[in-house]
Amino acid sequence: MPKPRRALLAIAAGALLAALVAPSAQARVETPIADPLPDPTPSRQALVLTEFATLPKSESVPPPTDARLKRWARVNYLGEVPDRSGRLFVPDLNGTLHFLDRAGASRPYLDVAAAVGPDFWSHQGLGSGFGFAAFHPAFARNGIFYTAHTEGRSALTTRTPDLPSPTGARLHSVITEWTADDPAARTFAGSRREVLRLGFANTYHNIQEIGFNPNATPLSREYGLLYVAVGDGAAGAGGTVPQDLAxxxxxxxRIDPAGTDGPGGKYGVPRSNPFATDPPGAGTLGEIYAYGLRNPHRISWDTQGTRQMFTGHIGEHRIDSVYEVRPGDNFGWSNREGPFTYRKADNPTCGVFPLPEDDQRYGYTYPVAAFDHTPRADRPCGDSGNALIGGFVYRGREIPALQGKYVYAEGVGGRIFASDVRDMRRGRPMATTYQLPLVDAATGAATTMRDLAGHARVDLRFGTDRAGALYVLSKANGRVWKVTDVVTAP
Structure with missing residues (x-):
């Protein structure tokens, strides 16, 4: 495959980062790095969490055999409906889109599982089911919103993916456009159409998120364009799928749901996408905005400052990362894991290695923040039980001490981190990862997410509203907390 285009700036930045991260030639060894990154720095600031809502209990159908899917409610995100009503929305992977009022009271708005029917798939695969919802910025006027869900069973033989997919796919991810007859109604009534269908080799790492850039104005080319964060389908470490631009x-x-030049005329391919104008036969998909990802878990934009776009990235074994995203970026998986070399062959411990001396020639984009984790001694290549969950740059007005902090987490155990967004710049040393202590507003005492969730497996997710407030969700007990203050750490 021909070498993809790279901006000279990206190459120069890669060279600088290689110099910052890689050891000298004399220090190079061909053994994995024992401790790739420093431990997170304990923060002197603690987040105060105030309980806000509890979502109804839900179950996958049929009942799952994987204990990790046996949760109170598989709540996956919290956002605000863009219609000035103050309504919040929460998708549950088991199938229901809930609306919440400002007091935290919930009601079902749309049963996605029932609308899809027997092909709806939620009982196998951590990200399977009704994964995400994104409301068009003009929802108040046009009633349009989008969902992402997974399908199996007969859909695998009766429906055809719109873009190249593996032979014998085990799962489909589907983006649907819904149009409400009355955008202000308490429950959905209206029409729907399928926008995009993708096939995946396994039941993991499918479409993780869909979303609109909140910084786009109605007169900009970015307005109404839908971003789609797509996993590698658990194609396996050492595989070529994330690097294959076909x-x-x-x-x-990045697609235009209102366009018609995509497959079947169901969506459009923005001309401003980095590969959209490649000549026929170049072997590139015009829909691609950035690539080289294993499992991108959440995308978000800073709504002030330089308006950067970020994605959280769940690594394979050692490194979980946060990347700044620009068009055409290649984040390196599965040749790189975070700011290190990853090698599948001759790597029995699944560790990471220093970058090669000629690394700049590859043009990879490296993280602006990251943390590592120690694998189990008895299973160094097994699941480490860690997963970076991307979050948001706090730009609310209620907590000045949190201003300009990108808040993210290790979702399984529920540790919450923050980095200064001003330090999250590509081509520079990675920003410091601070671990934030927690305080329970109800008692005023120090606490942990495991205590609040009532379970060792928290399954933490984040949300935000249009005022920039930050919310924390747990699948373990289906609860939502609002970050209401920052105090000196106990």
Whole structure:
């Protein structure tokens, strides 16, 4: 495959980062790095969490055999409906889109599982089910919103993916456009159409998120364009899928749902996408915005400052990362894991290695923040039980001490981190990862997410509203907390 285009700036930045991260030639060894990154720095600031809502209990159908899917409610995000009503929305992977009022009271708005029917798939695969919802910025006027869900069973033989997919796919991810007859109604009534269908080799790492850039104005070319964070389908470490520009898996896509020049006329391919104007036969998909990803878990934009776009990235074994995203970026998986070399062959411990001396020639984009984790001694290549969950740059007005902090987490155990967004710049040393202590507003005492969730597996997710407030969700007990203050750490 020909070498993809790279901006000279990206190459120069890669060279600088290689110099900052890689050891000298004399220090190079061909053994994995024992301790790749420093431990997170304990923060002197603690987040105060105030309980806000509890979502109804839900179950996958049929009942899952994987204990990790047996949760109170598989709540996956919290956002605000863009219609000035103050309504919040929460998708539950088991199938229901809930609306919440400002007091935290919930009601079902749309049963996605029932609308899809027997092909709806939520009982196998951590990200399977009704994964995400994104409301068009003009929802108040046009009633349009989008959902992402997974399908199996007969859909695998009766429906055809829109873009190249593996033979014998085990799961489909589907983006649907819904149009409400009355955008102000308490429950959905209206029409729907399928926008995009992708196939995946396994039941993991499918479409993780869809979303609109909140910084786009109605007169900008960015307005109404839908970003799609797509996992690699658990294609396996050492695989070529994330680096293959002819397939959509392991990429961030950008499409125009109102366009018609995509497959079947169901969506458009923005001309401003980095590969959209490549000549026929170049072997590139015009939908691709960035690539080289294993499992991008959440995308978000800073709504002030330089308006950067960020994605959280769940690594394979050692490194979980946060990347700044620009068009055409290649984040390196599965040749790189974070700011290190990853090698599948001759790597029995699944560790990471220093970057090569000629690393700049590859043009990879490296993290602006990251943390590592120690694998189990008895299973160094097994699941480490860690997963970086991307979050948001806090730009609310209620907590000045949190201003300009990108808040993210290790979602399984529920540790919450923050980095200064001013330090999250590509081509520079990575920003310091601070671990934030927690305080329970109800008692005023120090606490942990495991205590608040009532379970060792928290399954933490984040949300935000249009005022910039930050919310924390747990699948373990289906609860939502609002970050209401920052105090000196106990």
């Amino acid at each position: 397939v959509p898996q392991g990429k961030i896509l």
